[in-house]
Amino acid sequence: MSSWARFTETFLNTKVMLKYLPDILSGVVVTIELALLVVVTGIAAGLALALVRSLGIRPLNWLIVVVVDLFRSLPPLVVIVLIYFGLPSVNVSPSGFVSTWLSLALVLMAFSEEIFWAGITSVAKGQWEAARSTGLSYGQTLIHVVLPQAVRLTIPPLTNRTIAITKGTALGTVVAVTEILGQASSAMSNSYNPSPLMMGAAAYLVLFFPVVVAARWVETRFAWKR
């Protein structure tokens, strides 16, 4: 057997791939569910925190800063392990899926709060004052004057972070979430063949490569000419 044939036999074995394709596909579904949940809840929570922070209530702001700093300094995998293996000792037993979702959402919340806050504070104070003096309320000023400008500034760092954290769904495999990597790993040990892992890797690229390319496009589209 030529070495190329042996390579394809090992790494791209059609029989093994066909057998485990349904498993990988169900993993893709779990990854997409997890990713969407993380992105929606994480960014919403981050925006909410940034808006609360803009009210300027001292003790509340300190609390927000500490929480944000905490989840910016802890590795996401440590948070996942802490929730999954730690909470059961106080009789709360979240599933691997919930642990991963919660952890990644908290991390994304922290990073996006910081980004939104930077965006809000970057809008010059005079704009607030001008808007308020024309009779706009606090909420109207925020929605019609400040946020549209802040969003432009926040788009490039936000897309970067969101992609990086969403890729973290693969960490779920450590706590037995049946997402792509988890499915691929168990298929690999069942078949004693690495082809499922190659399929899993390909699935990640199919899922995330378009997102990365789209992010590049959005970044140039929203970039402010300086």
Added chain:
Amino acid sequence: MEAIVQSFFNREIIAASWPIVRAGLLNTVLLSLLVVPLGLFGGLLLALLASVKHPAIRWTLMAWVDFFRAFPPLVLLILLFAGLPFAGLELGGFVCVAIAFFLNTGAYYGEIFRAGIDSVPSGQIEAARSTGLSRLQAMRYVVLPQAVRNVLPDLLSNTLEVVKLTALGSVVAVPELLYQARQAQSLTYNATPIVVAAVIYFVMLWPVVRLLSRLENRALAAR
């Protein structure tokens, strides 16, 4: 309350597991000291290649970078650790982490260096070249020092992410902080060692996070 202290802040467990956790902390520091320079080196290599303004090279590099932006580092690590042995290549967890970090974080560092080099006006290169410096000398003495200064916050922020990423080593049995903490947890049936590991990460990295917040705010204020 008592139960919480018993399960998460148990002093006896802290004392008993400290030698294990401390060994992990030491390995995390050593691992970071290895993979950060490795990633910086990979990134610099990519950025220097990208400064050759040939469209084919630019496109190849952009595809390379986007590939690793799309590919979860853990998948890359597992591919090296569990996939390569089938090709007769068994590298061990530590070497796999080094290679995966070189590829993955190199791509991120490369993007940052590239942005930095792009931020230096081309007149600088022309001036340097016209004084008789070679291309490499102009890059080394004129462009890079300014480029690095311009993207220092991004470099620092990426380095923070790289240090946090070393926790992935625990998946391939590299005895770094998280791995050791989990070992201690399964030995003691108590979550305290993991809490201790989390506290160590926080104490180590919080100053960096604070510094970054300041740098970012200053950068925004300067606009």
